[in-house]
Amino acid sequence: MENKTGQKFLQKPKNKIYISTAIFALIILLLIIFIIFPFLEKIKNNSADSASEKNSFASLGAQATEIEKFKSKYASYEPNFKKIDQLYIDPGNPVDFFKFLEKIASDCKISSNVSLLQDYSKANSGSVNLQVFSNGEFLNIIKFLDKLETGPYMVKIKNLSIKRSGIVSISKKSVPTIDAAFLIETYVK
Numbered sequence: 001m002e003n004k005t006g007q008k009f010l011q012k013p014k015n016k017i018y019i020s021t022a023i024f025a026l027i028i029l030l031l032i033i034f035i036i037f038p039f040l041e042k043i044k045n046n047s048a049d050s051a052s053e054k055n056s057f058a059s060l061g062a063q064a065t066e067i068e069k070f071k072s073k074y075a076s077y078e079p080n081f082k083k084i085d086q087l088y089i090d091p092g093n094p095v096d097f098f099k100f101l102e103k104i105a106s107d108c109k110i111s112s113n114v115s116l117l118q119d120y121s122k123a124n125s126g127s128v129n130l131q132v133f134s135n136g137e138f139l140n141i142i143k144f145l146d147k148l149e150t151g152p153y154m155v156k157i158k159n160l161s162i163k164r165s166g167i168v169s170i171s172k173k174s175v176p177t178i179d180a181a182f183l184i185e186t187y188v189k
Contacts, residue, residue: 085189086152086153087152087153087154087187088153088154088187088188088189089128089153089186089187089188089189090188090189091128091188091189097153097186098114100151100152100153101114101132101148104144104147104148104151105134105144107147108136108140108141108143108144108147109136109137109140110134110135110136110137110140110141110144111134111135111136112132112133112134112135112144113132113133113134114130114131114132114133115130115131115132115133116128116130126187126188127185127186127187127188128185128186128188129158129183129184129185129186130183130184130185130186131181131182131183132180132181132182132183132184133179133180133181134179134180134181134182135165135177135178135179135180136177136178137175137176137177137178138162138176138178141162141178141180145157145160145182148184153186153187154186154187155184155185155186155187156184156185157182157183157184157185158182158183158184158185159182159183160180160181160182161180161181161182162178162179162180162181163178163179164176164177164178164179165177165178165179
């Protein structure tokens with residue numbers, strides 16, 4: 001009996017070893033699944049984030065370098081910026097633009113009237129439309145349009161309507177006059 005009891009006694013510790021090994025393996029497996037894998041996933045995400053931040057810092061460094069280059073060359077760019085700024089009409093004070101229109105109309109020997117189609121001070125789209133009515137010789141009106149387009153302001157002629165208005169005699173010559181109405185788009189600051 002002792003052998004049988006002794007074997008049973010020896011089998012119990014073997015079973016206990018197997019059971020404790022299985023429990024220990026299960027605990028290790030659970031630790032791996034619930035602690036180590038999430039920890040490794042966090043490390044992976046953090047390394048990706050740090051690589052992204054490193055690229056972001058490199059980009060910011062390049063931008064800072066370009067800004068410093070721009071600042072050092074700003075004095076040479078400034079006249080061009082002023083020229084560009086003068087292309088736009090000041091919405092708070094469009095008087096200079098209207099003086100420009102009057103001057104080229106008198107230079108081209110035509111009469112013209114300008115009507116605002118919207119308020120300059122409320123120009124949200126960056127442009128304002130004007131209706132211009134002119135009267136004079138055909139070639140003079142064409143010169144006016146050419147000077148208007150090639151002038152110091154950004155102006156776009158959107159619509160042109162011309163009709164014959166009459167005949168004017170200039171130094172024994174009969175010259176036909178025309179009425180022109182056109183819509184222009186001006187760009188504001």
